[in-house]
Amino acid sequence: MKILVFAPHPDDEVLGLGGTIARYTANGDEVYVCIVTSAQPPVYDNRIAVENGWPHMIYPEIMKAHQLLGIKETFFLKFPTVQMETVPRYELNGKINNLVRRILPEIVYIPHFGDMQKDHQIVSEAVMVSVRPKHENIVRYVYSYETLSETEWNIPHSSNCFIPNTFVDISEYLKKKMAAMECFVSQVGKYPDPRSIEAVEALARLRGTTMGAEAAEAFALVREYRR
Numbered sequence: 001m002k003i004l005v006f007a008p009h010p011d012d013e014v015l016g017l018g019g020t021i022a023r024y025t026a027n028g029d030e031v032y033v034c035i036v037t038s039a040q041p042p043v044y045d046n047r048i049a050v051e052n053g054w055p056h057m058i059y060p061e062i063m064k065a066h067q068l069l070g071i072k073e074t075f076f077l078k079f080p081t082v083q084m085e086t087v088p089r090y091e092l093n094g095k096i097n098n099l100v101r102r103i104l105p106e107i108v109y110i111p112h113f114g115d116m117q118k119d120h121q122i123v124s125e126a127v128m129v130s131v132r133p134k135h136e137n138i139v140r141y142v143y144s145y146e147t148l149s150e151t152e153w154n155i156p157h158s159s160n161c162f163i164p165n166t167f168v169d170i171s172e173y174l175k176k177k178m179a180a181m182e183c184f185v186s187q188v189g190k191y192p193d194p195r196s197i198e199a200v201e202a203l204a205r206l207r208g209t210t211m212g213a214e215a216a217e218a219f220a221l222v223r224e225y226r227r
Contacts (some may be wrong), residue, residue, distance in 0.1 A: 107140065
């Protein structure tokens, strides 16, 4: 089975479904991750050496985490981070569509469209354009994932709420998720920062109690197609 995960920024994929990814790869499934944005001026200093669009201190963190999780291949679209609203929609939609047609995934994961970070909203909408059931290969499942410090911080409104209805038991893979998160030395904060190791584990434990497991990850099922 092929799974394609869209992450607006590096570490979103680990925060949202690092344990689920580890579970897939342990089962022999192929997991692909697409990092949509890259470090570009004026947000990042253009004098910093980069690789695949990310500073030399961040790129190794990405690849180390992905290798640990068993991800088959990582793609970088290199759109400007925190500037996605400046990107023509046809350009973003086109690159995402090309990747979906290349991988032909059965399952796709997207960030929650109600996240505070505008990049997350734009990416989720663009992916939904590409996974419309109009092509020969129809994506069987589309899930959205939650991202600490983004999903829970937007203006409280019914349109922004993350309402999980699918839970994946990651009890056996929690340690691997935490190890992958620890790879992101440049991104991890000190507790009670929501992106601290303690907070990431606390959320996994909380989601686990929802389904009677030691740890879990929560998703919102966006679309399901049963053949």
